[in-house]
Every structure is written in C-alpha cells, then in structure tokens.
Amino acid sequence: MEKNVLSTGLLADERPEVIYDLKNGQGSFMYNHNIKEVSVIKDKMGGITVTTDGDDRANAKMFQYDCVRVEYPRTADNIFNSLLTAKYPANTESKLVNEYQSAVLGLLGEEYKKPYEDFLKDRIAIRTMVDADAETYNIPEDL
Numbered sequence: 001m002e003k004n005v006l007s008t009g010l011l012a013d014e015r016p017e018v019i020y021d022l023k024n025g026q027g028s029f030m031y032n033h034n035i036k037e038v039s040v041i042k043d044k045m046g047g048i049t050v051t052t053d054g055d056d057r058a059n060a061k062m063f064q065y066d067c068v069r070v071e072y073p074r075t076a077d078n079i080f081n082s083l084l085t086a087k088y089p090a091n092t093e094s095k096l097v098n099e100y101q102s103a104v105l106g107l108l109g110e111e112y113k114k115p116y117e118d119f120l121k122d123r124i125a126i127r128t129m130v131d132a133d134a135e136t137y138n139i140p141e142d143l
Helices: 076-087 090-104 114-136
Strands: 006-012 019-021 029-042 048-051 060-070
Touching (some): 006 048, 006 076, 048 060, 090 114
Antiparallel strands (some): 019 029, 029 048, 029 060
8 A cells, every 4th residue: 555655735934945854764754845835824723825915804924844764775766756656656657648549549539648748747847856956955865
C-alpha cells in the first residue's frame, strides 16, 4: 500500500522553508514548493478561507504551499522522483500512456491524447522547479 506523502494547499502564517529537515536520523525531509502569499479571511471560530486579493473581506495574508516528504538521499533527482511519483503513481502514468498510444493508433478518440500531453508538460515544469531549487539550496543532482 502506497503512503500519501504529498499534501497540497497547506497554509502557514510564515513563509515555509523550501527544504525542511525532519531530523529523524534517516535523512528524511520535506520539500515545500509552489509557495505563494495569499489573502485569507480568518473568522472568530478559527476558520480560514483563501480568497482573492481584491476581496474586501480579506483580513490577513498567509502562505499557501504544497509539500512532499522525501527520504534519503537529498538530491535533485530524488526530490524530482519523489514528487513525480506522489503526483502520478505508476498505475496512473501507465494508464495515461496506454490511452495516449490507443488514441495514436485510432482505437480511442483524439481527446485521450491531452491528459498524457498535460502530464508531460507538468513533468517538465516539476523538473525545472526542482532543478532551480536544487541550485539555490546547493543540492547535488545525484550522489
């Protein structure tokens, strides 16, 4: 059974560290990404609603981000593979490839190509983001 290691849409009052060491003696860390400042509405009961910047009801700013747990080693390739696998488990990626190939062969409609093409674009975006963060935080590509 696969563990869910990806959390999306998290909120924090302070900007989270991109690399957060779990200090568990095993080299595990959190890779926080897609960090952006957002306007929120905090109510008296402790509820928080993300809203648009122009919303007059907004009464605070927070940081919204996604987070994936990455096990040792701390390399760009490992971060990339951990994030890609968390977003697209092997069975999902296989399904996308099979449906794309079926569409190429004319067995399925052309609309079955788009999800795989979107996956490839997202894969490139993830690689670019991870490589930029690895350079910024002096993380090697591999061991």
